[in-house]
């Protein structure tokens with residue numbers, strides 16, 4: 001039986017402080033000798049950009065990888081285990097061409113590199129200064145075309161349009177169901193807007209101390225005893241939260 005499931009975002013959550021990452025990895029490895037800990041990375045990155053990060057940093061190998069803001073799932077070993085069932089679920093009623101066409105009318109949306117345009121996600125850069133004005137208009141236009149999407153703004157620059165059924169939170173719930181792991185044995189960690197859906201259930205939540213304003217604002221409006229705002233940054237914040245919830249002792 002799994003003792004706990006750890007689901008963490010990568011950039012500026014697990015990654016961001018190399019020494020803290022090494023410490024956390026060592027503690028997880030140690031704890032893994034007595035406990036069954038399942039590890040999932042949940043990232044906005046595509047599989048390609050995850051691969052680059054994996055070469056640059058020392059990452060433990062995860063049991064599953066959620067990429068492209070929860071629109072794709074890969075099981076261990078990552079290279080050959082794309083989850084088709086999740087892809088089928090996410091792709092229902094998704095019309096990427098139509099989404100591109102609506103978004104192309106917004107001059108303020110700057111297309112991200114091709115590597116980040118994955119089958120179930122369309123990604124742009126959008127300046128924070130105009131985001132509050134542009135996003136409602138974009139949502140209204142998508143709705144007018146009857147496109148079932150969600151618009152996610154993160155870290156004051158990234159705007160993703162995803163199928164309604166995608167997202168980090170839905171992907172996490174899907175994995176939890178597959179592995180039959182209870183919410184109170186699951187801990188989720190994040191730092192920015194695209195992590196908000198991870199925190200919407202009753203899983204134990206760790207918001208790292210360096211979290212972006214959009215997540216801090218959401219946290220302030222949704223306080224519960226099972227969400228913890230760490231004082232420390234990145235992997236050190238994750239460690240602080242794991243101790244707080246009693247998942248590990250150091």
Ligand SMILES: [Mg+2]
Nearest residue numbers: 009011012191
């Ligand atoms: Mg992040």
